[in-house]
Amino acid sequence: MDELTSIIIVLADSGPLTRECVEHALASDRPVEVILVDNGSDDGVPEALDRAYVGDDRVRVVYNRANLGFGPAVNRGAVHARGKWLLVLNPDCLIDPDTITRMGAHIGPHTGIVGAVVQDASGQVDPASRRRDPLLGRAIATKLGRGGGIDIAGPLPAGAEPVEIVSGAILLMPRAAFETLGGFDETFFLHCEDMDLCRRARDMGYQVLLAGDVQVMHGKGGSSRHRPVFVSRHKHRSMFIWFRRHDPAATNPLVRAVVWLGIWAHFVLKIPGQLLRKKRR
Incomplete structure (x- = not known):
């Protein structure tokens, strides 16, 4: 259990909680390196962290100078990773010192992905911690x-x-499994890339496991609050890409067209509320 774990954190105006996220990551009870991949942030946090850890070779900041999307940013971070395991971590997630050790205890020869129970500060569990494929019928x-x-x-x-x-929000993977899968599918700019990765992992014979005995606090949506319509647009686009690729119902042209119309109608209807909430903040 002393192998290096590479923690990849993607930043996109992710806010001050990022500093705490990095501190918690570095306090792990096993060897880690933290790779911060910045998707063109304007909040100055990546540069501040770069300065703060300039003498710490466990921390590296990779600047994309543009928003490439979540999956593409993780893939670029993985290029610099030296660890046997990869931990993909949201910048608003705080792990405990033994989180990686406890998640890693569940990794076996056929394990591709291990997730954890994601919850908010009040202890409310995020339903996304364990879900079924979002097939149309479901x-x-x-x-x-x-x-x-x-x-x-x-x-x-x-x-x-x-x-x-x-x-x-938190995924632990053997690096070999990540590379076999080809990392995240970069067609997904934002959202649903984790669902696609889990589906492809299962299709290749890997196990996807939930570590029900590991809880992680998730601050939820540091960057999405600043750009709700932008994030929502990419989320709805990704929903249709996932449907088209993985749902057998998508083979029917009429069903595919109806789902496309439904997804984008839902996106349009949500815009007024999103703009109003942003204005109130």
């Missing part, structure tokens, strides 16, 4: 409040549990 069941939907009800496991999707 999405409809979720909207109607019926069982068999995307979200998985019931108590969390005491240990590791095979699931279809874990939250992309």
